[in-house]
Amino acid sequence: MILVLGGIASGKRTYLRSLGYTDDKVGCAIASLEPALYGLEECLTSGDLGQDELEALARKDVVACCEVGQGVVAMDARDRVWQERVGRTCCWLAQRASKVVRMVCGIPTVIKE
Numbered sequence: 001m002i003l004v005l006g007g008i009a010s011g012k013r014t015y016l017r018s019l020g021y022t023d024d025k026v027g028c029a030i031a032s033l034e035p036a037l038y039g040l041e042e043c044l045t046s047g048d049l050g051q052d053e054l055e056a057l058a059r060k061d062v063v064a065c066c067e068v069g070q071g072v073v074a075m076d077a078r079d080r081v082w083q084e085r086v087g088r089t090c091c092w093l094a095q096r097a098s099k100v101v102r103m104v105c106g107i108p109t110v111i112k113e
Contacts, residue, residue, distance in 0.1 A: 001057075003093050004064040006103030012064040013038060015101065015108050021062060030056050040065035041086045048085060057089075058096050065090055 002019070006012050016026060016036055027034035030043050030053050037043075037060050049057070057063055069087045074080045094100050100112035 001060055001093070001097050002062045002099045002101065003090065003097040004062060004101045004103060004108075005067055005090065006064075007067050007070070010067075010103040011106035011108070012066075012103050014106065015103055016062055016064060019062065036060060036062040036064070038064045040089065041068055044085050044089060045082060049089065054089075054092060057093060063093060 004012050004015055013026075016038065021036045025034050026036045026038045028037070028039050028042065030037065030049070037057065040057070040063055043049075065086065068083045074083055094112065097112065099110065101108045102111050103109075
C-alpha cells in the first residue's frame with residue numbers, strides 16, 4: 001500500500017492519476033471496491049475505525065489523506081479529537097505501507113520506500 005499525505009490542494013489527486021488511478025478507480029469510502037481511497041480524513045469524522053476497517057485500508061493499493069495536524073490546533077474539542085484520530089490512523093498505516101509520499105506544492109517527496 002502507498003500512503004499519500006499532504007495539505008489541501010497539494011497535488012495528492014494528481015499524484016494518484018500519475019500512478020494510473022483514474023477517477024473511476026478512486027473511492028471515497030473505506031468499504032468501496034476501488035483500489036485507491038482519496039480523503040481518508042473524511043472517513044474518520046464519525047469515530048475511530050475498527051480493526052476490520054483498518055485492515056481494509058491496509059489492503060488498498062493507495063490511500064490519500066490530508067494533513068490535519070501540521071497547523072493550528074483546533075479550538076473545538078471535537079475537532080482536536082478528530083485531528084488526533086487522523087494522525088494516529090496515518091501512523092498506523094505508515095508503519096504498514098510499502099511507500100509513504102508527502103506532497104508539497106505538487107511535488108512528491110518519498111519519505112519511506
